[in-house]
Amino acid sequence: xxxxxxxxxxxxxxxxxxxxVCARCESDELAALDSIKxxxxxxxxxxxxxxxDQMNFVGxxxxxxxxxxxxxxxxRTQMVGLLLPSDFVGRPGRDGAAYNVVATTxxxxxxxxxxxxxxxxxxxxHIAHRLLEMTLDELDAAREWMLVLGRKTAREKIxxxxxxxxxxxxxxxxxGAVNEMTFDLPLTREAMADYLGLTLETVSRQMSxxxxxxxxxxxxxxxxxxxxxxxxxxxxxxxxxxxxxx
Amino acid sequence: xxxxxxxxxxxxxxxxxxxxVCARCESDELAALDSIKxxxxxxxxxxxxxxxDQMNFVGxxxxxxxxxxxxxxxxRTQMVGLLLPSDFVGRPGRDGAAYNVVATTxxxxxxxxxxxxxxxxxxxxHIAHRLLEMTLDELDAAREWMLVLGRKTAREKIxxxxxxxxxxxxxxxxxGAVNEMTFDLPLTREAMADYLGLTLETVSRQMSxxxxxxxxxxxxxxxxxxxxxxxxxxxxxxxxxxxxxx
DNA sequence: GCCTCGGCTTGATCCATGTCAAAGTGCTAC
DNA sequence: GTAGCACTTTGACATGGATCAAGCCGAGGC
Numbered sequence: 001x002x003x004x005x006x007x008x009x010x011x012x013x014x015x016x017x018x019x020x021v022c023a024r025c026e027s028d029e030l031a032a033l034d035s036i037k038x039x040x041x042x043x044x045x046x047x048x049x050x051x052x053d054q055m056n057f058v059g060x061x062x063x064x065x066x067x068x069x070x071x072x073x074x075x076r077t078q079m080v081g082l083l084l085p086s087d088f089v090g091r092p093g094r095d096g097a098a099y100n101v102v103a104t105t106x107x108x109x110x111x112x113x114x115x116x117x118x119x120x121x122x123x124x125x126h127i128a129h130r131l132l133e134m135t136l137d138e139l140d141a142a143r144e145w146m147l148v149l150g151r152k153t154a155r156e157k158i159x160x161x162x163x164x165x166x167x168x169x170x171x172x173x174x175x176g177a178v179n180e181m182t183f184d185l186p187l188t189r190e191a192m193a194d195y196l197g198l199t200l201e202t203v204s205r206q207m208s209x210x211x212x213x214x215x216x217x218x219x220x221x222x223x224x225x226x227x228x229x230x231x232x233x234x235x236x237x238x239x240x241x242x243x244x245x246x
Numbered sequence: 247x248x249x250x251x252x253x254x255x256x257x258x259x260x261x262x263x264x265x266x267v268c269a270r271c272e273s274d275e276l277a278a279l280d281s282i283k284x285x286x287x288x289x290x291x292x293x294x295x296x297x298x299d300q301m302n303f304v305g306x307x308x309x310x311x312x313x314x315x316x317x318x319x320x321x322r323t324q325m326v327g328l329l330l331p332s333d334f335v336g337r338p339g340r341d342g343a344a345y346n347v348v349a350t351t352x353x354x355x356x357x358x359x360x361x362x363x364x365x366x367x368x369x370x371x372h373i374a375h376r377l378l379e380m381t382l383d384e385l386d387a388a389r390e391w392m393l394v395l396g397r398k399t400a401r402e403k404i405x406x407x408x409x410x411x412x413x414x415x416x417x418x419x420x421x422g423a424v425n426e427m428t429f430d431l432p433l434t435r436e437a438m439a440d441y442l443g444l445t446l447e448t449v450s451r452q453m454s455x456x457x458x459x460x461x462x463x464x465x466x467x468x469x470x471x472x473x474x475x476x477x478x479x480x481x482x483x484x485x486x487x488x489x490x491x492x
Numbered sequence: 493g494c495c496t497c498g499g500c501t502t503g504a505t506c507c508a509t510g511t512c513a514a515a516g517t518g519c520t521a522c
Numbered sequence: 523g524t525a526g527c528a529c530t531t532t533g534a535c536a537t538g539g540a541t542c543a544a545g546c547c548g549a550g551g552c
Contacts, residue, residue: 150443197396
């Protein structure tokens with residue numbers, strides 16, 4: 001997970017990775033944000049926030065992966081979001097957390113205490129505006145995922161997830177859209193199942209099927225090569241598609 | 247659908263029904279909003295916006311029901327939102343619509359042309375702030391619905407939908423939470439199926455089953471009585487639950 | 493080198509829900 | 523009244539994915 005040294009990651013000099021908060025900020029606003037930020041590290045598997053907890057910060061992921069999940073009393077769980085580097089966590093204006101947030105790899109977050117952050121939102125319209133934009137993006141992504149959960153077959157679901165991760169990976173790697181792509185799956189089969197509303201057995205079977213049909217190739221369990229992205233998108237049953245960027 | 251006469255519905259004197267935009271606005275801001283608003287009527291079945299269309303207004307539902315849907319090329323469709331009176335439609339800062347919006351009953355909307363509305367957002371922080379809050383609510387609702395779509399059984403899905411509509415209805419009827427409730431289903435079985443990721447036959451069967459088991463009673467096809475809301479919530483497999491307010 | 497353990501794969505079987513088909517209900521137009 | 527139509531219910535059957543169960547693979551510990 002090539003964790004960057006923390007000194008390289010801050011609001012003033014990493015607007016791309018840190019686009020969640022900073023992309024549109026003016027430099028004096030950046031300095032103001034810098035003055036209230038701090039870093040936190042979590043180990044793989046460690047919970048970051050528990051649903052219903054008081055949440056006294058907002059922030060964005062610097063490195064590592066976290067998941068947002070909801071759980072029913074009987075243990076059925078559904079992942080409702082995947083947090084990759086640069087994604088934002090937090091609900092300005094809300095007290096409690098609505099989901100469980102768990103680090104699935106070692107993870108570093110750049111945090112802002114909630115109170116001062118909210119005060120800044122009032123004084124610097126750029127931040128509030130950017131936050132609205134981000135929330136609209138997440139809403140689009142969540143609704144796109146509703147189509148996946150409600151109407152797609154297991155095979156299409158897997159293909160959709162792979163496409164999202166591939167696209168997301170590509171956007172971090174400058175150079176843009178090539179036809180062939182290779183990336184590491186940041187999720188266990190069980191986590192994929194929780195994302196897709198399937199069982200881990202079905203995920204495993206469909207991965208095998210896609211491999212047999214040449215849609216993907218696997219090195220080990222986690223490293224995926226997609227020989228032809230167009231092919232994968234077709235399997236996913238969608239071409240338009242704005243992606244699931246959270 | 248007891249459509250109110252239009253003269254009774256405007257931003258200055260109906261803050262409750264119209265809470266989408268007005269709840270927190272100061273009176274001079276209300277006047278400003280009033281100056282750019284206009285009304286539009288749609289007939290049952292009429293599309294309001296087509297996915298991908300340019301969208302030159304935002305607004306909120308005054309009376310009637312509309313649905314947000316996504317459709318795959320082969321015709322599978324998933325409803326991603328249900329718009330009831332007071333709900334907001336629109337994506338300030340975005341050009342194209344992301345979903346199909348269709349009036350399922352005769353419908354009246356209170357609209358604001360997008361450009362002036364966006365200008366007002368810049369000058370009146372209350373509006374921008376309120377909009378962020380609403381978008382966060384919708385995001386929560388969408389994510390809650392992901393759990394329904396991904397992990398609940400057909401029976402639980404139906405119960406969840408009935409619970410949402412009942413709760414929503416109750417919040418419009420002052421008097422608050424009683425144990426017994428009666429309301430009209432604003433959706434056909436097919437629309438329910440599209441919301442729940444089921445077929446209309448399954449919806450019909452599960453409605454019959456819930457009726458046979460005394461969880462609900464039906465007068466005709468559409469009028470539903472819930473003798474015990476607690477019971478229904480238990481069937482839905484959830485008690486906490488913030489509802490699906492869109 | 494072998495053991496253990498977590499994650500993954502594969503097989504056999506079951507069942508919830510989809511699919512296809514027919515018939516029922518109630519409303520509107522004539 | 524009755525013909526037509528949209529919506530709904532119900533039945534019979536098919537099937538995708540869940541469940542239960544066994545075994546595989548690779549990494550780390552001793």
